[in-house]
Amino acid sequence: MKDLGAPAMPDAVVPLAVNDAGVVVGDYLQGNSIENVVFAGPFLYQNGSVQPMPNIFTSFVPFGLNNSGQIAGTEFNSLAERFVNYFYGQAILIPTLGGQPTTLLPIGVQQGVALAISPNGAWVAGASASRDGATVTPTLWRAGIQQALPLLAGFQYAEAASVNDSGTAAGAVFSINYLVDEDPAAVAHAALFNNNAVTDLGLLAGDRSSFAIGINNSGLIVGYSTALVPGSELQLRAYISPADPQSHAFLYANGAIRDLTKLLVNGTGWQLSFAMAINNAGQIVGTGTYQGQQRAFLLTPVAAPQINSVASAGLSVPGITNLSPNGLFTIFGTGFAPASMHRTVVQADLVNDALPTNLANTCVQAGAARWPVTYVSATQVNALAGSMPPSGKMPLSVITNCGMANELATDSFNATMAGEAPEFLYFVQNANGYNPVVAIQAQSGAYVGPANLIPGAVFTPAQPNDVLTVFGVGWGSTDPACNIGKMAPSAATLTGRYSLSIGGIETPILYAGLTPTYAGLYQVNFTVPVGLSPGNQPIVLTVNGVKSPSGGFLTIGP
Template sequence: MRKLSLFRIHWCAAILAPAIFGQSYNVMTVAGTTRLKPGNPATSTPLRLPYGVAQDAAGVVYIADQFDNRILRVAVDGSIQMVAGTGQAGFSGDNGPALAAGFNEPRAIRLDPKGAALYVVDYNNNRVRKIDLAKGTVTTVAGNGDFHSTGDHGPATQAGMAPDDVAVGADGSVYVAEFLNNVIRKVSPIDGTITTITGNGIAGYGGDGGPAGSGLVNGPTGISVDSQNVIYFADYFNNVVRRINQTSGIIDTFAGTGELDIADGSPAKTAPLPLPVATAVESNGNILVLMALNFLQRVTASDGLIHTIAGGSNIGFGGDGGPAAFAALAFPQYVAAAANGDILLADSGNYRVRRIRSNIINTIAGTAINDNIPATSAFLNQPSSVVGTANGNFLIADTNDNRIRMVTNGSITNFAGTGVSGSTSGRLSAPTGVSRDQQGNVYVADWGNDRIVRYVPGGAPAVVAGGSGTGFSGDHGPATQAKLNGPTAVVVDAANNLYIADSLNCRVRMVDSNAIITTLAGNGQCYFSGDNGPAAQAGVVPLAVALDNGGNLLIADSTNRIRSVNLTTKIITTIAGVGTQGYTGDGGLATLAQLSNPTGISVDAAGSIYIADNGNEVVRTMRGGKIFTIAGTTDVAFDFDSGPALAVSMDPIDVFADIDGAIYITDFFNDRIRKLTAAIPATLTISSGDGQTGFPGNKLRIAAKVIDSGGNPIAGLPVSFSTATGAARLSSSSVLTDVTGIAATQVVLGNSPGPVTITASTSGLPSVTFTLTIKQPAVAGPQVTSIVGAGLSVPPVQALSPGGIVSVFGNTFGAGPAYQQVGSADLVNGQVPTAFKGICVDLSGVRAPILGASDTQVNILVPALQGASVAVTVISGCGTANQVSSGPVNAPVQSVAPEFFYFATNADGHNPVAAADALTGSYIGSPSLYPGQGFAPAHSSQYVTIYATGFGATNPNVTPGQFPQQQASVPGPVRVLLNGAQLPDSNVLYAGVTPGSPGLYQLNILLPDNTPNGDLQIIIEIGGVQSPPGAYITVLN
């Protein structure tokens, strides 16, 4: 059997790694859809929390979406694109592609005066970073990750800081406002050193009229710089805007009196400014001031008077298409002034970016979160919890949308909250938990308001715990007078007792039926302690709670454990997790397993426990004290909306087992609610291996597949194999099906020639039979029939090039019928051997390194050769007295013979290239190519790696047979043709060896913004030699 390539072999091994699963499930999305799709209109793209905004001279708008951890771009045509960030919170990627970099709540952004670079306050990473917009790369310009203000007069990148805003002067100086540290700092454009220019770290208000270095500030933010390098900033808690004249070095108050009021038409210095959050300098010298209380005002340079130009005291959304002065805003966070007179507003509470042009306001990015539509078409915003109501209906805590949503008969509506954060007028603030009691009352953990709210059918909502401020107090008193701190979950028992995960207090609180609150578990210390003792004296970090069927309260403890509190004895124990973060233990005792930040827990009617093992991106179940994985995958996988649950990637933050047997999963990062239903085995079939022949001692793989009635694979089902007739033994007689429904074993052929029959069976289904044949060994010398490039293109590549992989086909090579690959034990001095399984390959006197061999195929690495052709000879029994050689077959030699590897080869030569996303490693191709294996088409602006061979010599040189230790590029001119058009040189990022893989080369490219859809032909040309024309890459934008 021909082997496609080393790459394909390695890929299969990684994807089909064995695991232990419980009951098999299928998954489907029942609410939510993808929010951000590059190329879609920005006004139909929901934003998570827009913060920073900027607009360049061409009218392109940049947005820092704080809670999406991305920087976005709105093109002139209104389409949205990604500029930086992966969406996952973190810090990574400096000096590399911005799209592959990790950000952690990016907030303020600012373009440099030339519009060539975008400066970003990477808030939770305590850094200011710079994106080169032409190169698409990111670097850190200030901050070392520590939030303390340190490092003055040294390199800015080694300084500690807590940046809140950034500005860039005409000379390239970078100014940083540190809200928490009460300083304004400056990074020199000459040598990158950092200095403090005002504030001493102590909150205060003083120094006006004197040196800025002696000034006191209180919550500086909203910094901007005019063309004369005069600095303006919002002194938030002092309710003023301050100004620093860098020529004189003097600080003074530019606007505001310190009062919490608003004025219109007054001199700016005598007008109160309530909680200013941002400033901006217009091209005519006017200063814009944005207040947290929904007012945008302008101080005109000509007369110094202040006027309201947008917003007012009404919090909400309205006014698009009309005068900005009549528009409603909701907690705007940022303002930017463009050179053409446009004003950009981050209307954060409305999840929109709005633009004021000629005094008319309109939304340019973000949209409403619509209801009364199919739930699978609705946008969610990082939902945190789900609870079933009955008949397949459910409620969702749509956390960052500040609402509770209800899905009934597949349609979504609003149940509670307005979409704007708040504590009055029916508002919620980041609700993270939702639950129901037996009477149908709904309870909401209103995280941002530190309270529990109850919704009675037909009645008004009521606070039943907390709401008295943030903190810990109130035990043994009325629950509504108690203080909570970040409640994440709530559950109600049959006696109407409430149990609350008071997460930031590191306690579980209980509200009894008389509305009296006490602490059930936790001593306030946020670490693990106290097992097998009183729960109230134990250390817990509760994220979720659930009731089991035996009178116990279960706690998802972020110390990587599931804890249980006996509600009679009040004793706490651990029932799952050893405490160390990891992913082990499936199929064994839950108490010996590793978990990773469990965030959700639920119990079904049969007593099975379900765990949202969030850090491992899986859902696990406990039955009979043992633990199994039932959904999610730790491998790279495509985010399918339906299919086998174990093949779908997800970010499970909560789980709920409904009374009808369905399991709901809250998929936080993917903005979805998933539903698991049990997969019932329906058919056992032969997958592969039937009809094979081999010689005594050969190992033949056979595989059976189990599917349900819908054709979906069943995972975790035991399949038994047995030898019915003939001489053979099995490597495994009982095998669990993998995520593709496949159970495979190896048949080791015995010494008696003739037929062999193997039976595969599983409970409740008809068995299947494999028929194999043992052949009589024959003694003959090797024969070579063809020599082609290992990509197996049609027509084949027939030239040999140094360092490339070549397949030599023939028969009687003597390595056995099964292709065997060189392993680590076969290496000679750390290099690929020139003799393997008794075979050598001679190329006009030069022995070739061998990657693998069978009776009919040898894959070799082409050594350095002389001349325009070589004679290829295969030697069996190499180095022994009985060695025998094939007749020589001539093959041409070239310096390069480029050829792509493929995921599949077709008779017409039209083949999908072996390609992967260069940033995530996910496989590129039609999802139907290998269903369930994580394939997805490429898209515009994607970084892509394509694997190949035959690129020839590199710099630095890599001797064929060596394992490359680093990247080494081909020296010759490289051209890439995509769909018949040459890619710009800047889009061809790398062509050279793949570190760690002898003979494997790779091509790294950036697909252009306008790449069309389809199976696009791709050709690489090196030194004037082109790869075969049948290669293609699938693109779907």
């Protein structure tokens, strides 16, 4: 968030538009109500400072700014009625700062109001209105030519308050009686104008009216929703009235309208009332209150979390990308948590011996289900796959700030499902995929592997007739069936057909199934066969015809 401040003399500074370079235009004003607004002139925010806009008449209000420095706005000819009834104006296009203004003709013999310009300068948005308030027609100008936009059934009027490079506009549909000072029956809803159709964007919960004021090329829309009855000033209330707790800046994205204050990540003490504009980088300008005083703000979006890949938790090379029920797996990406976060599930996180589905405010969404999470960092999330079909795709997403008002989800990542995806766990993981499996002596728990495998740990090679336990993940269903996400209370044998080979020799299995007191962990117990050559011998588990990766090995002693 960037505080644009407030100048010493006027009561407020109000930003109205921002381009992709972060340049902002707006207006200084004195007074804090519709009846007594006095203007101090338009301003420009550029290169880190706020300054008066050069060579521009003070009766001009710069509602729109594009990437070339073109400005669209309205020159209000009747100062006394500038915002009581905004039908006393001329739509103006200024080609460059300090350039000669051009009047944009309205539809018919009405008054024109220009409220926005597209980033590429191809479109200007606004309205054509009659002075008697009989008509308000949403209007686009392209190359100076007017184009009427449609109205929405159930509403008397409409206006286009913003437009993007494709000519998609956002504004409001409304019904109001202009012959009275206040119309308690007035209604207004934020609206989207696209392909000659109008979409009602709705309201925030508990509010009475809403207005869309900005749209970018991605179709993201900003504005405000309020508990107040709309007045004749319409969305310009955001411009001339002080920020108040009954008005809530909103962001409309992915078909939903959301309260911007609740999306802030560093906004303690702020209440965002009005969002005026959004650029193609997602930056948003508007007004709100901070510690009880009105301030202008500039919001810059935090990079959205992103999934890059998904792999079984053993991290074999090449990796296993299939997910199976009760299979531990890893999600790699960016933005999952703060950079300093390295959070592993601990005993205190368990509820009734079940892994949490929200760890460090991070969740894994799989279709309609939340899957258990065991580890969270900025670039990695470890989770346990839930129930799933034996084939097809499962849409996965990681949700940051999970369960909070500002939660944010990655785009869906389609992972491949399978009935089983057997893999051993490894003491170390080598880039060539040739790895020592996690093996212990079944009775003593002593580590089995090459001597000096890990500094400070004691490893000894296996000998013929040793009874060993080797651990892995993704081995599939068991009998009795496991309660996925809970610590296994006892042994449970694999239901699939399974076999084990070491150094190419078929090896009798004593037990293959779940590891008691763990979730998602499997083990195979066996006796090391006689006749194996000393050295590192490949070990392969096959479940229902699916083999574990060939790079796992067991070290056999002389």
